[in-house]
Amino acid sequence: xxxxxxxxSGFGRLxxxxxxxxxxxxxxxxxxxxxxxxxxxxFRERIAPRQYVASLAQYRxxxxxxxxxxxxxxxxxxxxxxxxxxxxxxxxIAWTIAKLARGRMAALLFxxxxxxFWVSETVRTLGWMILLRESGVLPAxxxxxxxxxxxxxxxxxxxxxxxxxxxxxLLFMVVPLVGSLESLDxxxxxxxxxxxxxxxxxxxxxxxxxxxxxxxxxxxxVFMLTLGNYLTPTLLGGKNSLWFTEQIYTQFITxxxxxxxxxxxxxxxxxxxxxVWLGLKASGQRFTAVMRRA
Amino acid sequence: xxxxxxxxxxxxxxLTKRFADHLAVDDLSFSVARGSFFSILGPSGCGKTTLLRxxxxxxxxxxxxxxxxxxxxxQVAPNRRPVNMVFQHLALFPMMSVAQNxxxxxxxxxxxxxxxxxxxxxxxxxxxxxxxxHKRTDELSGGQRQRVAIARSxxxxxxxxxxxxxxxxxxxxxxxxxxxxxxxxxxxxxxxxVYITHDQSEALVLSDHVGVMNHGRFEQLGPPQELYYSPATxxxxxxxxxxxxxxxxxxAVDGAIVELVTSGGWLxxxxxxxxxxxxxxxxxxxRPEATALGRTRSELPAGQPVHDGEVISxxxxxxxxxxxxxxxxxxxxxxxxxxxxxxxADLQPGARVSFSFDPERAICFAxxxxxxx
Numbered sequence: 001x002x003x004x005x006x007x008x009s010g011f012g013r014l015x016x017x018x019x020x021x022x023x024x025x026x027x028x029x030x031x032x033x034x035x036x037x038x039x040x041x042x043f044r045e046r047i048a049p050r051q052y053v054a055s056l057a058q059y060r061x062x063x064x065x066x067x068x069x070x071x072x073x074x075x076x077x078x079x080x081x082x083x084x085x086x087x088x089x090x091x092x093i094a095w096t097i098a099k100l101a102r103g104r105m106a107a108l109l110f111x112x113x114x115x116x117f118w119v120s121e122t123v124r125t126l127g128w129m130i131l132l133r134e135s136g137v138l139p140a141x142x143x144x145x146x147x148x149x150x151x152x153x154x155x156x157x158x159x160x161x162x163x164x165x166x167x168x169x170l171l172f173m174v175v176p177l178v179g180s181l182e183s184l185d186x187x188x189x190x191x192x193x194x195x196x197x198x199x200x201x202x203x204x205x206x207x208x209x210x211x212x213x214x215x216x217x218x219x220x221x222v223f224m225l226t227l228g229n230y231l232t233p234t235l236l237g238g239k240n241s242l243w244f245t246e247q248i249y250t251q252f253i254t255x256x257x258x259x260x261x262x263x264x265x266x267x268x269x270x271x272x273x274x275x276v277w278l279g280l281k282a283s284g285q286r287f288t289a290v291m292r293r294a
Numbered sequence: 295x296x297x298x299x300x301x302x303x304x305x306x307x308x309l310t311k312r313f314a315d316h317l318a319v320d321d322l323s324f325s326v327a328r329g330s331f332f333s334i335l336g337p338s339g340c341g342k343t344t345l346l347r348x349x350x351x352x353x354x355x356x357x358x359x360x361x362x363x364x365x366x367x368x369q370v371a372p373n374r375r376p377v378n379m380v381f382q383h384l385a386l387f388p389m390m391s392v393a394q395n396x397x398x399x400x401x402x403x404x405x406x407x408x409x410x411x412x413x414x415x416x417x418x419x420x421x422x423x424x425x426x427x428h429k430r431t432d433e434l435s436g437g438q439r440q441r442v443a444i445a446r447s448x449x450x451x452x453x454x455x456x457x458x459x460x461x462x463x464x465x466x467x468x469x470x471x472x473x474x475x476x477x478x479x480x481x482x483x484x485x486x487x488v489y490i491t492h493d494q495s496e497a498l499v500l501s502d503h504v505g506v507m508n509h510g511r512f513e514q515l516g517p518p519q520e521l522y523y524s525p526a527t528x529x530x531x532x533x534x535x536x537x538x539x540x541x542x543x544x545x546a547v548d549g550a551i552v553e554l555v556t557s558g559g560w561l562x563x564x565x566x567x568x569x570x571x572x573x574x575x576x577x578x579x580x581r582p583e584a585t586a587l588g589r590t591r592s593e594l595p596a597g598q599p600v601h602d603g604e605v606i607s608x609x610x611x612x613x614x615x616x617x618x619x620x621x622x623x624x625x626x627x628x629x630x631x632x633x634x635x636x637x638x639a640d641l642q643p644g645a646r647v648s649f650s651f652d653p654e655r656a657i658c659f660a661x662x663x664x665x666x667x
Contacts, residue, residue: 185383185385187381187382187383187385188385188387190352190372190379190381190385191379191381191385191387192387192398193352193372193373194350194372194373194377194378194379194447195373195378195398195399195402195446195447195450196373196374196399196402196403196450197373197398197402198373198402201402205387205390205398206387206389209389210388210389
């Protein structure tokens with residue numbers, strides 16, 4: 001037996017299976033199975049202790065209870081706004097890294113974007129709280145400069161939540177943008193100028209169409225992260241934040257209503273998928289092409 | 295019209311550009327007549343791309359002025375110059391159709407959609423791409439892409455079309471074809487073309503005038519025939535066309551004829567260009583086709599110094615066939631063109647042959663001190 005080697009294809013298949021095993025275990029064990037379980041949970045109703053029947057009551061509750069509805073729409077709109085702001089802010093940064101900076105400078109700029117991610121999101125968000133709370137650094141500075149008579153509370157506003165979300169998401173927009181802008185041939189930009197283009201028309205006709213897959217990829221990632229973010233809205237927005245993830249948390253942890261929590265979770269997932277699909281449709285992009293950029 | 299014809303389309307005066315540690319363009323002045331095909335020929339790194347990019351406006355000169363159609367371009371941005379450029383890799387916009395590529399410049403000038411479409415289509419028709427407007431740029435062949443790049447520029451009716459080695463990326467066969475096509479397009483449009491290349495055959499075939507550039511300066515500027523038959527410097531003699539270079543020392547100067555001895559000890563006579571003194575280091579150049587070949591000395595034309603050699607190899611290339619041989623005494627290698635009659639097709643390496651050339655057709659320069667550290 002030792003001198004007859006196993007058929008290459010069989011051996012290759014075994015190696016492939018072993019290499020894929022961790023990813024498959026993770027996918028099935030931690031993503032698919034819990035989702036199936038939550039899906040089953042969301043379609044049942046407790047009629048008596050330890051007695052459940054299949055029903056659509058959880059989903060009906062979502063549509064009949066205005067608070068759920070409003071928070072849902074508000075989360076979607078604020079997430080879309082945060083994504084748009086992140087794109088506006090990330091584009092010049094990515095342009096600088098991809099087109100203006102050279103060699104070490106580009107790497108350094110990238111590092112500057114990356115450094116905040118060396119500490120956990122909690123610590124970063126607490127940093128914002130130290131800066132923005134009424135007794136914090138920024139209100140004290142405003143009083144010192146004579147701009148406000150009293151220290152003002154800068155936390156617990158929608159704008160504060162947006163600042164925190166944009167800050168957290170920036171890197172995830174910069175990375176795909178840098179990738180797609182780096183692959184833009186400089187001579188295309190020069191040719192556009194040579195043919196009479198100006199800053200804005202070159203951006204609109206050449207740069208944005210070229211970077212579209214990167215822009216879409218960045219927007220999808222940032223939108224999903226923002227929509228599913230729990231920590232930043234809760235800490236920076238306080239009780240006023242009204243973020244949908246908080247509603248889910250409340251159902252599971254505070255009210256022990258796993259059925260309702262599961263239904264809300266699935267609604268958030270549906271929203272996320274719907275928005276991504278709409279984004280792809282609107283920008284005329286294909287999912288596979290976009291994901292190669294992300 | 296006579297007055298307009300007198301204004302050169304491009305006039306460059308004392309143009310200078312220095313990058314950190316080297317002078318890319320060194321106090322260059324020249325002008326290009328309206329409607330002509332002007333080439334700038336030089337090895338890579340000679341400053342020709344910098345010169346072209348200064349004309350296009352992408353690089354600001356340190357000193358000097360560029361006038362296009364009689365108007366100084368000193369304060370004019372690249373998107374406002376009456377100049378368009380065909381880029382080295384053409385830089386067609388992949389996100390647009392062929393027609394949109396051609397209409398891009400018109401749209402930037404505020405030409406209406408219907409008029410834009412009409413003019414783009416007419417221009418595509420002129421370059422032989424009628425009906426291809428809806429295609430994507432990557433559906434075209436290399437030659438068609440080049441025509442789109444030219445159409446995209448010519449639709450704006452520029453005073454000057456700049457071409458940055460557009461044939462460099464093509465394979466040989468297509469390059470030969472596109473050379474002819476470029477020449478035909480230029481004469482059909484009548485627009486002034488400024489073409490940069492490192493390929494001397496492109497420059498010779500295409501141009502009315504060629505500037506041979508080296509170390510940021512023109513070594514010589516003139517029609518192709520002049521560059522070929524009476525090069526002004528040793529650099530031009532070596533760079534333009536095939537040439538045999540013989541380095542040595544002048545023994546005696548007799549009027550226009552220099553007698554020189556190569557480092558291997560071969561005595562050669564050549565026509566002097568510029569001042570040459572006896573004892574000075576010199577370089578002589580003999581064109582492969584200026585040399586006559588014979589199996590015996592009696593076959594050679596009378597009245598010329600005769601040399602003997604041994605065939606190293608036969609370089610068969612159809613009409614451009616040549617033989618590589620070693621001069622018998624000095625060991626200098628020499629390339630000699632074979633007559634197209636096929637009379638020498640059976641030459642074998644090692645065969646003994648004789649050759650001669652008219653000293654008037656060999657040219658001798660005093661060796662310049664190594665220029666530009």
